[in-house]
Structures are given as structure tokens and as C-alpha cells.
Amino acid sequence: MVQQPQSPRSHRPLRTTYDAVIVGGGHNGLVAAAYLARAGRSVLLLERLPSTGGAAVSTRAFSGFDARLSRYSYLVSLLPRKIIDDLGLRFAVRRRRISSYTPHGDGGLLVDAGSAARTRESFVRLTGSDRDFEAWQRFYGMTQRVAERVFPTLTGPLPSRGELERIVDDKAAWEQLFERPLGESVEAAFEDDVVRGVVLTDALIGTFTHAHDPSLLQNRCFLYHVIGGGTGDWDVPVGGMGALTDALADAARAAGAEILTGTEVTALATDGTRAEVDFDGGRVSARHVLVNASPHALAGLLGEPAPDRPEGAQLKVNMLLRRLPRLRDADADPHEAFSGTFHIAESYSGLQSAYEEAAAGAVPTAPPSEIYCHSLTDPTILAPGLVAEGMHTLTLFGLHAPARLFAADPAGAKDALLRATLAQLDAVLAEPLADCLAVDADGRPCIEAKSPLDLEREVGLPGGHIFHRDLSFPYAREDGADGEDAGPWGVGTAHANVLLCGAGAVRGGGVSGIPGHNAAMAVLGA
Numbered sequence: 438m439v440q441q442p443q444s445p446r447s448h449r450p451l452r453t454t455y456d457a458v459i460v461g462g463g464h465n466g467l468v469a470a471a472y473l474a475r476a477g478r479s480v481l482l483l484e485r486l487p488s489t490g491g492a493a494v495s496t497r498a499f500s501g502f503d504a505r506l507s508r509y510s511y512l513v514s515l516l517p518r519k520i521i522d523d524l525g526l527r528f529a530v531r532r533r534r535i536s537s538y539t540p541h542g543d544g545g546l547l548v549d550a551g552s553a554a555r556t557r558e559s560f561v562r563l564t565g566s567d568r569d570f571e572a573w574q575r576f577y578g579m580t581q582r583v584a585e586r587v588f589p590t591l592t593g594p595l596p597s598r599g600e601l602e603r604i605v606d607d608k609a610a611w612e613q614l615f616e617r618p619l620g621e622s623v624e625a626a627f628e629d630d631v632v633r634g635v636v637l638t639d640a641l642i643g644t645f646t647h648a649h650d651p652s653l654l655q656n657r658c659f660l661y662h663v664i665g666g667g668t669g670d671w672d673v674p675v676g677g678m679g680a681l682t683d684a685l686a687d688a689a690r691a692a693g694a695e696i697l698t699g700t701e702v703t704a705l706a707t708d709g710t711r712a713e714v715d716f717d718g719g720r721v722s723a724r725h726v727l728v729n730a731s732p733h734a735l736a737g738l739l740g741e742p743a744p745d746r747p748e749g750a751q752l753k754v755n756m757l758l759r760r761l762p763r764l765r766d767a768d769a770d771p772h773e774a775f776s777g778t779f780h781i782a783e784s785y786s787g788l789q790s791a792y793e794e795a796a797a798g799a800v801p802t803a804p805p806s807e808i809y810c811h812s813l814t815d816p817t818i819l820a821p822g823l824v825a826e827g828m829h830t831l832t833l834f835g836l837h838a839p840a841r842l843f844a845a846d847p848a849g850a851k852d853a854l855l856r857a858t859l860a861q862l863d864a865v866l867a868e869p870l871a872d873c874l875a876v877d878a879d880g881r882p883c884i885e886a887k888s889p890l891d892l893e894r895e896v897g898l899p900g901g902h903i904f905h906r907d908l909s910f911p912y913a914r915e916d917g918a919d920g921e922d923a924g925p926w927g928v929g930t931a932h933a934n935v936l937l938c939g940a941g942a943v944r945g946g947g948v949s950g951i952p953g954h955n956a957a958m959a960v961l962g963a
Contacts (some may be wrong), residue, residue, distance in 0.1 A: 451695055454722045455479045457960060458714045460702045460738070461729030461897075461939065463491025467685035468953030469727050469938045471524050474692035476961055481723070482694060483716055485701040485897070489686045491729070492896045492903070493948050495679025495818070498885055499757050501878030503820035504830060506755050507678035507811065509887070509896060510903075511832050514665025514672065515949035516681075517592055526684040530672035531814050535777030538769065540865035541631050541784075545766045548635075548777070550670075564629045572626045576636070577669070579610050584664035591911060591944050591951050595927040601912040615910060619656045620648025623785070633785035638807065638836070639663060643903040645750035645839045647792045648785070657908040661946055671778075673814040678948065685950075705738040709933045727938040727956045728930075730897060731905035735930065735937070749889035749901025750795075752806070752835030752854055757875045757883035760827050761810070763867040775810040775831065782861040783807065783836075791837040800842060800850065804858045806835040828875060833858070840889035840900045851888045905941035913943070926959040928952060936960070 457473050459466045462484030474480045488494070492509035513530050521528055536548040547559040553574075560570035586604050590596055596604065605611050613622040619640050627633045637648055640659035648655060663669040674681055690696060704715040705726060712726045728735050736743040761771040782791070783805045791801035812819050812829045819828060835858050843850045863869055875883040889901020899905065913923065923929045927943030928936045938956035939945060945952040 449718060450481050450697065450721050452479065452481070452721070455481045456723065457481075457725045457727060458483065458712070458721060458723040459727045459729060459938065460705070460714070461491065462486070462489035462686075462696065462698065463729050463939065464493045464682050464685055464948060464950055465939050465945075465953035465956075466491075466727070466729030467682060467689050468520060468524070468950040469729070469957045470689040470694040470696070471685060471692055472954060472957035473960060474689060474694040475524070476957075478960070480689075480694040481721060482689065482696045483700045483702050483714070484696065484698045487699050489696060489698060490679060490682035492892075492898065493678045493682045495677035498755055499875070499877045499883040502757060502823065502875065502883070504757050504823060504828070505677050505679065505818045506757075506830055507674070507818075507832070508755060509753065509892065510678055510948050511811065512671045512809070513674050513678075513681070513948055514670060515591075515661065515947045515951065517588075517949070517951065517954075518666070519592055520950045520954055524685070524688045526681075526688060528681050528684045529675045531675055532670060532672055533777050533809075533814055535773050537635060537778040537780060538774040539631060539635055539780040539783065540764065540766055540769070540774075543765055543767075545764075545769055545774070546631060546635065547769065547773070560632070563631060569627050569629050569632045573632070576622075576626050577663075579607070579613070580663040580669060582607065583610050583614060584669050585667045587660075587911065588664045588667040591949075592954055594925045595911075595913045595923065595943060598910075598912045598915070614656055614660055615653075618649045618651060618653060619659055623648060630784045630786050634783045634788055635780055637785055637788055638780060638783050638805070641788065641836050642834070643749065643751050644908070645748060645792075645795070645837065647789060654907055657910055660910070661908060665947075673811055675815050675817060677811070677815075677818045681948070702738060704740070705735075705935070707739075707932050707935055712934055725934045725936065725960050727936050727960070729939040729953070730941075731899045731902070731939065732930075732937065732941045733899040733906070734897065735935070739932075739935075744906070747900045747902035747906045748840045749892060749898060749903060750837060750839040751889065751901070751903065752804070752833075752838045752851070752858060753887040753892070754833035754835070754855065754858070755885050756831040756833070758829050758831060758873045759875050760873055761829055762870055762873045765865055765867050772813060775808065775829075776813040777809065779808040781806045781808065781858075781865065788836070795837045795839055795842060798841065800854050800857060801837055802857070803861055804835055804854060805837060806833050806858050806861070808833045808862070833862075838888070840893075843888045843890050847888065847890050851886055851891075854888075855886045903940075904946035905939055908946050909943050911944045924959060926955040928956040928959050
């Protein structure tokens with residue numbers, strides 16, 4: 438589905454006071470609105486953009502084609518089934534049979550979730566033995582056991598560190614994931630540079646760090662990428678990401694929540710008991726305010742000193758192809774290779790080199806990235822005629838592209854990074870990608886790129902940071918998160934009746950709905 442701007446019945450709220458006002462209509466704000474309205478609370482949600490959905494939307498990005506791309510976020514792992522069931526959402530995901538494909542030389546590594554034997558053969562072809570395959574089985578067996586134990590805690594009260602360690606109940610796993618830099622575990626478990634890189638990429642998605650970062654930022658990012666659903670699987674949203682947020686908006690409205698789009702909140706004041714919310718059209722008061730925006734943005738609304746500005750670190754590229762390109766690896770079927778996560782320039786040493794170049798302020802020589810093709814798993818995002826013609830979408834997510842690279846020359850730096858990234862893709866193809874791109878109604882190739890600065894301007898991600906700020910481990914910090922008391926649900930701020938319901942909450946980040954659920958539970962338990 439494609440979000441359409443709402444026809445505003447009125448840009449004025451129906452009331453002057455509410456039980457809860459929600460600032461921001463991304464997926465987490467919609468989750469919170471639906472839960473609170475279903476519990477009988479009066480709810481007003483205010484969204485700056487013409488439609489709800491935030492970064493989880495579907496868009497017809499290329500003129501002349503009925504292709505509904507998930508423009509910003511694109512896969513689902515962390516969304517609990519509990520939220521879908523609680524809210525009665527008509528939303529489904531599809532499992533990808535191929536987990537990943539990583540081209541290397543004239544061959545590649547294929548990880549087939551449906552065939553251990555086939556995956557073993559691919560490891561042997563790449564590495565010369567099955568040692569790293571056996572290590573892979575042990576390592577991801579460990580992460581799956583952790584996922585089974587940790588994921589159910591994300592929609593409950595925030596555990597202490599000790600409580601979560603007892604829940605994990607595996608000393609070796611706890612040390613590897615929560616206490617030591619991930620690079621140590623990766624290097625101890627795997628020998629091959631390519632295999633090591635495939636493992637490490639989950640620690641770097643939207644996160645500018647490296648394997649041995651003593652802050653363990655890489656471990657935190659990795660954890661959220663391997664615990665989703667209790668399995669770590671990353672699934673394709675049927676109908677595109679907009680299908681989820683449209684279903685959430687419908688559920689919130691059906692429960693009685695009032696939603697105003699095209700309405701920007703400009704200020705927030707509170708005495709801890711009642712709050713006033715100013716917007717471009719008036720003012721309302723509320724017992725609680727739930728903020729589906731970053732802590733940085735919240736400080737601005739409150740007129741308080743802002744925390745350090747976050748920094749996003751990715752390049753998002755959407756493409757529409759006339760056909761999938763052929764690969765240099767003659768044994769690889771593009772329809773399989775692109776259906777999972779297609780790793781480009783993501784060897785372990787290559788990831789480190791790219792990090793060092795970007796940290797020094799230079800566009801990486803060989804930018805790492807990963808691609809997948811939504812339309813191979815879910816062709817419903819394309820009009821039937823496009824499917825019959827063999828057309829497909831490609832989504833590319835580039836790593837190690839910090840916002841600082843774009844500061845001096847946003848357009849020039851983005852163009853240079855896009856060229857360098859596509860050159861790495863072309864190096865593993867048997868034909869130029871440009872020959873496969875569709876051409877839109879205006880004669881332009883069907884490709885669009887979004888830098889961190891674009892993401893900040895378009896969907897309000899501070900510094901383009903897709904998680905609003907650096908991820909935290911899913912337990913209560915004894916010293917408080919960033920000087921805040923996150924409270925029993927991990928959503929608290931310095932103000933008792935102002936809660937974070939977005940990705941900046943503890944256990945936030947990704948398309949999960951978890952912060953929205955937890956903020957609603959905090960209100961209902963207050």
C-alpha cells in the first residue's frame with residue numbers, strides 16, 4: 438500500500454485536553470495510540486508530514502511505474518507477533534529461504550536457510566574445508582538460544598543487567614555478546630576473511646563503529662540484529678512497509694484515536710503532572726505526552742540543552758530494474774542470490790579499511806553495502822504488468838557512510854559515494870547494472886539515493902541516525918541512560934509524564950513497535 442495524504446477534516450483537534458498526546462506518527466507512535474485508545478484513553482496524535490508512517494512507508498518513487506517501494510525501512514525482524522495479535526492487524530510477512538549470498542572472485546558464499554547440506558558445500562568451495570561451516574553452526578546456534586530467551590523480555594518491564602544475565606543462562610554467550618568486543622569472538626570462531634565479514638555486518642547496520650570498539654556499540658547493534666522474533670530471521674513485509682503502518686493507523690482510528698497530519702509540534706511544557714503541547718494551529722493539554730521522536734528533538738521541544746547530536750552512517754538506495762543482472766559467479770542464480778542479503782565489499786578486512794577511511798573523513802575506496810530484492814519474495818508491490826515483464830526492485834543499504842562525509846558538499850559527496858558503491862556491485866556482475874535499470878517517464882534511470890542528511894530532512898532522523906541515538910543493551914543501566922531515569926519500561930525521561938515512544942527509548946531501534954507498546958504500558962500502569 439502507498440500512504441496517501443489525509444484529507445484533513447480539520448487541522449484543529451476536537452478537544453482541548455486529552456489523556457495522551459503523541460508527538461509523531463511513525464509506526465511506534467501509531468502502536469502507542471492504538472493501545473491507549475483501545476484501553477479507553479482519549480488520544481491525539483500529531484504528525485508533521487502529510488501522512489502517517491514516518492520512515493516505514495511505501496512510495497511510488499519512479500514516475501510512470503506502479504511500483505510501491507519501501508522507501509526508507511524495508512525488512513521486519515523485531516516486530517513481536519504479540520503486537521500484531523493484540524491490535525488485530527491485517528499484516529503478514531514472508532520468510533526468505535536464502536539468508537545471504539556473498540560474491541567473492543568468480544564464486545561466492547550462499548547461506549541457504551532451507552538446506553544445511555547446500556550451505557556446507559558453499560562454505561567448502563569458498564574456504565577449502567568445512568571448519569568455518571561448523572563454526573557458523575555453533576555460533577548461530579548460540580545466538581538463537583540467546584534470541585529465544587531475550588526477545589520475549591522486550592515487551593515486559595525492563596530487567597536489570599543481572600536479571601537479563603540470569604535469563605540468558607549461558608556464561609559463554611553472555612561474555613561474547615555482552616561483555617567482550619565482538620571482534621574477539623568473530624576472530625576466535627572463524628578463519629576466513631569473507632566469512633568473518635558476513636558475521637560482522639550485523640554489528641554495523643546504521644552504526645558507525647568497528648569490530649574492537651571498547652564501548653561495545655558493535656555488540657549492541659549485533660544483538661538487535663540476531664534476536665528478532667526469537668529466531669533472528671529478517672522477513673519481507675507483504676505489500677511493503679506501508680502495509681504495516683496503514684494497518685496501524687487503521688487500528689488506532691478504529692479504537693478512537695484522533696490523528697492530525699500536516700501538523701507540526703513546536704513546543705512542549707510540563708510540570709510533571711500536566712503538559713501543554715503547542716503546534717502550528719493551537720495548543721492542547723494532556724496528562725501524558727508520548728514522543729515518537731529522538732531525545733535530541735525532545736530537548737528542542739522542551740527548550741532544554743540537547744544531548745550530543747547523533748550521527749547516522751548509511752546510504753540508502755532504491756532501484757527499479759527491467760531485469761535482474763547476471764552474476765560473475767556462473768553457478769549462482771540471480772533469483773536466489775538477490776532474494777536474501779547480497780553482501781558487497783563486506784569482507785572483514787574490507788569493512789575495517791572502509792571504517793578507517795570514513796573515520797578520517799574520506800569516502801571509502803570500496804564502500805561496503807548489502808542488497809536485497811523485495812519483489813522476489815513479495816511481487817505484490819509491483820503491478821501485474823511489471824511482474825509479467827520480469828521487472829524487480831532492488832534495495833541497497835550502504836555501511837560506513839557517516840553524516841560527516843556529506844557536511845561540506847552534500848550533493849557531491851553523495852554522488853561520489855553512490856558511484857563508488859555501484860562500482861563495487863558492478864565488479865561482481867557479468868553485465869553493468871546500468872544496462873538493467875528501468876527508465877522513468879521523464880527518461881531518467883530508476884535509482885534514488887538517500888544520505889543521512891536526506892533522512893534528517895525528510896523524516897526527521899537526527900543526523901540521519903536510523904536508531905535516533907546509539908543503541909543500548911536491553912537492560913536497565915545502573916547509572917541511568919544518558920543521565921535519565923528510563924523507568925520500569927525503558928521509556929522514561931527527566932519529566933514524569935513525558936515518555937519516549939520512539940527508537941531512542943531503551944529497547945528501541947528498528948521497525949519493532951516495542952517502544953510504542955512499552956510507552957503505552959507505562960501510561961496504563963501509571
